[in-house]
Amino acid sequence: MKGEHMKCKWANGPLLKALLIICILFLKIQMQAQTDSAKKAFTITGYAEGYYSYDFAEPPDKLKPPYLYSFNRHNEPNFNLLMLKGNYQTAMFRANAAFMAGTYSKYNLAQEPDVLRNIYELNFGVRLGKKSIWFDAGVMPSHLGFESAIGKDCWNLTRSIMAENSPYYETGVKLGYDSDNGKWYAAMLFLVGWQRMKPVEENSLPSFGTQVQYKPNAKLLLNSSSFIGTDKPDSARKMRYFHDLYAIFQVNAKLGLQAAFDIGAEQEAKGSSSYNYWYTWVLGMKYNWNKRIATGFRLEYYQDKNGVIVSTETGEEMNVFGASANLDVQIFKKLLWRTEYRSFTGKGEQFVKNGDPVQGNQAVTTSLAFYF
Numbered sequence: 001m002k003g004e005h006m007k008c009k010w011a012n013g014p015l016l017k018a019l020l021i022i023c024i025l026f027l028k029i030q031m032q033a034q035t036d037s038a039k040k041a042f043t044i045t046g047y048a049e050g051y052y053s054y055d056f057a058e059p060p061d062k063l064k065p066p067y068l069y070s071f072n073r074h075n076e077p078n079f080n081l082l083m084l085k086g087n088y089q090t091a092m093f094r095a096n097a098a099f100m101a102g103t104y105s106k107y108n109l110a111q112e113p114d115v116l117r118n119i120y121e122l123n124f125g126v127r128l129g130k131k132s133i134w135f136d137a138g139v140m141p142s143h144l145g146f147e148s149a150i151g152k153d154c155w156n157l158t159r160s161i162m163a164e165n166s167p168y169y170e171t172g173v174k175l176g177y178d179s180d181n182g183k184w185y186a187a188m189l190f191l192v193g194w195q196r197m198k199p200v201e202e203n204s205l206p207s208f209g210t211q212v213q214y215k216p217n218a219k220l221l222l223n224s225s226s227f228i229g230t231d232k233p234d235s236a237r238k239m240r241y242f243h244d245l246y247a248i249f250q251v252n253a254k255l256g257l258q259a260a261f262d263i264g265a266e267q268e269a270k271g272s273s274s275y276n277y278w279y280t281w282v283l284g285m286k287y288n289w290n291k292r293i294a295t296g297f298r299l300e301y302y303q304d305k306n307g308v309i310v311s312t313e314t315g316e317e318m319n320v321f322g323a324s325a326n327l328d329v330q331i332f333k334k335l336l337w338r339t340e341y342r343s344f345t346g347k348g349e350q351f352v353k354n355g356d357p358v359q360g361n362q363a364v365t366t367s368l369a370f371y372f
Helices: 014-032 036-041 103-108
Strands: 042-055 078-089 093-101 119-127 133-141 169-178 184-191 207-217 220-229 240-250 255-267 275-288 293-304 318-332 335-346 351-353 356-358 360-371
Touching (some): 036 042, 169 207
Antiparallel strands (some): 042 078, 093 119, 119 133, 133 169, 169 184, 184 207, 220 240, 240 255, 255 275, 293 318, 318 335, 335 360
16 A cells, blocks of 8 residues: 555546456467567566565554555565566567565555555556657556656665655556657556546546656756546545655766655645645765666655545654665676665654654665566
8 A cells, every 4th residue: 555545436446457357368369479579579578576574663463554555564685676667668568567575565555455556567658640749547556756666767775755755656547648759758548546447436537647747968958747536435535635746867977866755745635726735855966886786875855744545653744755765786787786775854753663652763674686
């Protein structure tokens, strides 16, 4: 479960099942093709990341603060993500089927039905005409945020509170456009909810999303994404509005910078003109000392006074500042070892240690990722 995983009657069952069946049949047909071009169009990739994390609060249930869903087990070796993915890509068609296991799927998808919790990605797409316009449908990576569950693609070993409490994935349909010069990307989305595969029961209202990216050059990426919808039954409907803004700047071959700001609002009650707000920001830096060794740093802040998305261990309002530093060693081309120290400080006593409320929390995590 990530943030509030919520769900919608209009898409309950038939729509999702149809999408899954279409994806599976599409992949099966393409995999059976015997031409050389079809064989080259299909690829298989895998990712496995094991970890050990020690939380200095020593939680008796071995779980870190409740708003962390990745690398969240204390004092035991575990796998955060085990994933196998098949991809089919031609000039006019594409499809992805990826299945997973590990503590990420166990906790982040806790409110999904058992049969869906091992799906990482399951979608297909069709190119519309000669232009770079794609229609995609199924379970897809989220259009919100710059972090994913695949650790090697992120600058830090653990995920930010921002990433953990906004969607990692989404289910629905997307219409996306890439400009001919490669500088602009824009998309519109029709979704079943806020990080959902199975929609919320008795919710007749779909959700919507937008995304705009601008790459003026190879060094800079600017992104603006939004979500509009509700993740509650019609009887208790609260409209939710969310915006995600981030920039990634690769200063040179060694130094990269990240900055992100998210803000959300949700109605206090059905039909209310008053809203509860939350916001968060992240600043990140990565420095490559050479081809094998890199360091990453992150500063972050998350505030959710009314507990719309995040609840603390002690019941106090969410108001947390965090800092982390990690060292990455590329042992071999496909083997990455990372170690990270992470610290949180809360306004008031938001954490628990030895059964007592405390102001801070610290943890050390190490991971080993193999991929192909």
